[in-house]
Amino acid sequence: MKLASLKQGRDGRLVIVSKDLSRYVAAADIAATLQDALDDWATVAPKLEALAATLESGGGEAFDSNDCSSPLPRAFQWADGSAYVNHVELVRKARGAEMPDSFWTEPLMYQGGSDSFIGPREVILAASEDWGIDFEAEVAVITGDVPMGVSASDAADYVQLLMIVNDVSLRSLIPGELAKGFGFFQSKPSSAFSPVAVTPDELGDAWRGAKLHLPLLSFLNGDAFGKPNAGVDMTFDFGQLIAHAAKSRPLAAGTIVGSGTVSNKLDDGPGKPIVDGGVGYSCIAEIRTIETIQSGTPTTPFLKFGDQVKIEMLDENGDTIFGAIDHRVEQYTA
Amino acid sequence: MKLASLKQGRDGRLVIVSKDLSRYVAAADIAATLQDALDDWATVAPKLEALAATLESGGGEAFDSNDCSSPLPRAFQWADGSAYVNHVELVRKARGAEMPDSFWTEPLMYQGGSDSFIGPREVILAASEDWGIDFEAEVAVITGDVPMGVSASDAADYVQLLMIVNDVSLRSLIPGELAKGFGFFQSKPSSAFSPVAVTPDELGDAWRGAKLHLPLLSFLNGDAFGKPNAGVDMTFDFGQLIAHAAKSRPLAAGTIVGSGTVSNKLDDGPGKPIVDGGVGYSCIAEIRTIETIQSGTPTTPFLKFGDQVKIEMLDENGDTIFGAIDHRVEQYTA
Numbered sequence: 001m002k003l004a005s006l007k008q009g010r011d012g013r014l015v016i017v018s019k020d021l022s023r024y025v026a027a028a029d030i031a032a033t034l035q036d037a038l039d040d041w042a043t044v045a046p047k048l049e050a051l052a053a054t055l056e057s058g059g060g061e062a063f064d065s066n067d068c069s070s071p072l073p074r075a076f077q078w079a080d081g082s083a084y085v086n087h088v089e090l091v092r093k094a095r096g097a098e099m100p101d102s103f104w105t106e107p108l109m110y111q112g113g114s115d116s117f118i119g120p121r122e123v124i125l126a127a128s129e130d131w132g133i134d135f136e137a138e139v140a141v142i143t144g145d146v147p148m149g150v151s152a153s154d155a156a157d158y159v160q161l162l163m164i165v166n167d168v169s170l171r172s173l174i175p176g177e178l179a180k181g182f183g184f185f186q187s188k189p190s191s192a193f194s195p196v197a198v199t200p201d202e203l204g205d206a207w208r209g210a211k212l213h214l215p216l217l218s219f220l221n222g223d224a225f226g227k228p229n230a231g232v233d234m235t236f237d238f239g240q241l242i243a244h245a246a247k248s249r250p251l252a253a254g255t256i257v258g259s260g261t262v263s264n265k266l267d268d269g270p271g272k273p274i275v276d277g278g279v280g281y282s283c284i285a286e287i288r289t290i291e292t293i294q295s296g297t298p299t300t301p302f303l304k305f306g307d308q309v310k311i312e313m314l315d316e317n318g319d320t321i322f323g324a325i326d327h328r329v330e331q332y333t334a
Numbered sequence: 335m336k337l338a339s340l341k342q343g344r345d346g347r348l349v350i351v352s353k354d355l356s357r358y359v360a361a362a363d364i365a366a367t368l369q370d371a372l373d374d375w376a377t378v379a380p381k382l383e384a385l386a387a388t389l390e391s392g393g394g395e396a397f398d399s400n401d402c403s404s405p406l407p408r409a410f411q412w413a414d415g416s417a418y419v420n421h422v423e424l425v426r427k428a429r430g431a432e433m434p435d436s437f438w439t440e441p442l443m444y445q446g447g448s449d450s451f452i453g454p455r456e457v458i459l460a461a462s463e464d465w466g467i468d469f470e471a472e473v474a475v476i477t478g479d480v481p482m483g484v485s486a487s488d489a490a491d492y493v494q495l496l497m498i499v500n501d502v503s504l505r506s507l508i509p510g511e512l513a514k515g516f517g518f519f520q521s522k523p524s525s526a527f528s529p530v531a532v533t534p535d536e537l538g539d540a541w542r543g544a545k546l547h548l549p550l551l552s553f554l555n556g557d558a559f560g561k562p563n564a565g566v567d568m569t570f571d572f573g574q575l576i577a578h579a580a581k582s583r584p585l586a587a588g589t590i591v592g593s594g595t596v597s598n599k600l601d602d603g604p605g606k607p608i609v610d611g612g613v614g615y616s617c618i619a620e621i622r623t624i625e626t627i628q629s630g631t632p633t634t635p636f637l638k639f640g641d642q643v644k645i646e647m648l649d650e651n652g653d654t655i656f657g658a659i660d661h662r663v664e665q666y667t668a
Contacts, residue, residue: 076449115410115586182444183517252449
């Protein structure tokens with residue numbers, strides 16, 4: 001089934017969306033919010049599934065992604081991995097920094113802010129273009145209650161829903177923050193998630209081995225920017241990422257775990273823009289990295305006020321799975 | 335007023351506690367949970383204050399801290415600063431690492447996990463003593479909705495409640511995580527907060543300049559371990575910490591901001607144990623640091639299974655303000 005949260009109050013109101021994203025029906029009689037549903041998933045999910053089946057046979061109201069907040073407008077946890085180690089290696093290479101071998105065997109993960117996500121069509125607000133505003137296209141899962149110390153093989157069973165995400169990043173603030181040793185904070189403003197979250201069964205064979213085997217599409221001002229396959233070059237699957245997060249504490253239902261920026265490594269080099277026949281990139285930092293490696297200087301600028309970012313994933317028939325994150329960058333003035 | 339969450343479901347049930355922590359009255363008719371109250375604080379707080387005034391004149395039921403979860407059993411954000419720069423400098427010194435001058439002018443802060451806090455009397459679970467289990471006694475505030483880009487001077491006005499906290503840390507996991515550059519994750523298991531959260535007015539003159547000017551008491555297996563004054567040597571006040579957190583994104587109501595480990599620097603040296611006439615320490619890492627500086631080797635071990643940690647703050651009359659965090663370390667077995 002497919003679920004969304006229409007804008008209402010702080011947590012939205014839960015609706016079930018038809019598979020083709022054309023219609024919705026309110027789920028209020030079953031669970032008021034998505035967090036409420038996740039808190040009691042074993043009981044609630046079958047009821048939502050039954051209602052979803054009814055919706056497929058007709059009825060409901062017209063669905064509009066513009067009415068959506070992120071599926072969890074605020075969450076109790078947003079733990080973002082960096083599972084495409086190729087991406088990490090490239091970024092380090094551009095800086096002239098060696099990457100420890102351990103990065104290939106133990107996931108990188110940071111604790112993200114989860115109190116104030118923006119909606120999939122809401123503007124990205126930043127005070128200054130000098131902050132190096134960037135998007136990061138990723139896949140994310142929402143978990144149930146995960147016990148501390150879960151194994152990687154068991155952990156994948158706790159995936160209740162999948163989404164795609166724009167993990168907005170402020171590149172110019174990152175080096176200073178990471179140098180202080182405490183990880184990201186100001187450099188990671190509010191993320192945006194897709195209009196719709198879907199259960200794994202909606203993905204059919206594309207969801208296997210705890211990876212989502214489909215291209216993740218990014219567009220910048222209407223031009224195709226990236227289409228790497230999220231199932232390729234993912235060094236750590238979602239089971240491994242969840243197990244990493246749960247090593248020393250349980251994870252509460254509604255925890256969001258992200259894949260990190262999706263990135264594919266080509267056989268003949270470090271990746272190519274789509275216009276040159278490559279799969280492109282899921283963030284601007286990566287193309288700048290490759291420009292730096294190839295010519296010494298990055299030429300693609302980070303996002304400017306007014307720039308439009310779109311992130312989407314299509315199924316094998318070319319139909320949207322999660323709806324599109326599609327939003328503009330604007331200046332924030334207090 | 336003083337508020338607590340009695341254990342019930344995932345978010346507890348909100349109660350008002352008498353100033354002397356002897357009695358409570360349910361606040362369910364006003365707000366079911368503390369998060370609900372914070373979500374609508376301007377409307378709800380006056381009603382809670384009125385009920386609190388009634389409780390002071392008598393009635394209610396016997397209050398027992400053992401029945402409490404953390405005031406927010408789960409929260410949408412836990413942003414922990416490190417405002418006692420003395421502590422940071424000491425820890426670095428023991429490692430032989432220089433501390434950048436910027437640490438005195440810009441707060442250190444990490445994004446903590448907020449989905450699964452433990453209660454003030456619940457056991458600290460860890461899989462292995464080899465993880466270097468430590469406590470960190472801190473002061474924390476709960477904010478209302480804070481706008482992005484708020485000034486440090488305005489930010490203090492968004493403090494709705496104060497608590498004390500045990501920011502449990504796994505010292506042996508920290509160097510590896512910080513070396514990877516993404517900050518703490520596995521090294522910071524679930525934190526515990528005091529049984530009671532209090533409004534700033536409950537602290538009288540002890541809450542001034544956005545700092546809490548009272549000793550924070552820590553006990554290890556019944557022995558006094560630390561009593562540094564939380565208002566002394568706090569390089570960044572809570573206004574500065576909140577403003578730091580809100581530089582690039584708004585903070586949602588119910589955001590918890592921590593002070594970091596409370597630490598006082600003595601005129602004549604790096605701090606002394608209480609038995610030697612000093613104010614002692616708010617974590618084991620700090621005494622180990624001083625042992626390392628003084629004799630080359632730390633001698634105080636980290637926490638063992640069965641060890642008991644108590645953290646409390648008393649008012650000028652010697653009465654407990656927040657109730658005590660008082661809990662034991664136990665081995666976690668899946």
